[in-house]
Amino acid sequence: MTLIGGPTSANITAFAILYVVGSIIALFATGFLLGPKTQCRKMWHPCRRYTTGFYLAMLIIVFSVAVAKQHVAIVLFLLLIQMCASFWYGISYIPFGRKMFCTAARQLPCLQPCFAGYDHVFPPKTMADKASAAMDKVTGGGNNKQSKGGWGQYTQAEDDQI
DSSP, rough: OOOOOOOOOHHHHHHHHHHHHHHHHHHHHHHHOOOHHHHHHHOOOOOTHHHHHHHHHHHHHHHHHHTTTTTHHHHHHHHHHHHHHHHHHHHSSSTTTHHHHHHHHTTTGGGGHHHHHHOOOOOOOHHHHHHHHHHHHTTTTTTTTTGGOOOGGHHHHHHHOO
């Protein structure tokens, strides 16, 4: 409702402050429903530890920049990042939510260059790689080179014996 008066600097700053306060209240409300111990355990679970840290850091950063009355463009940019962090944090609670979102985002033409760069740096695992990793986990490593001390410690003669 603070933007009813128009997108002025004061209204955008007030909106950012109220949005952050609302997000904090939502976190406390979830903590009240689940219990603080369960809420913290779920928030800092290894699968969403970095997401939670980034989300909470963005809440603090957006609030402090908005209160310090910085330039409106900075406040809006940080608020957009905080909304994206909030979205990513929220879908981390949905089973396979992040994977579904990334699969759907790969289909958007405007995001395909981003995923092409990501795939170039981090090549996607094939089904054979996943099956091999699962088999190594079950068998305790087997006779692969990595389980015997790393890739650089083998000679060709030792490799022929395996």
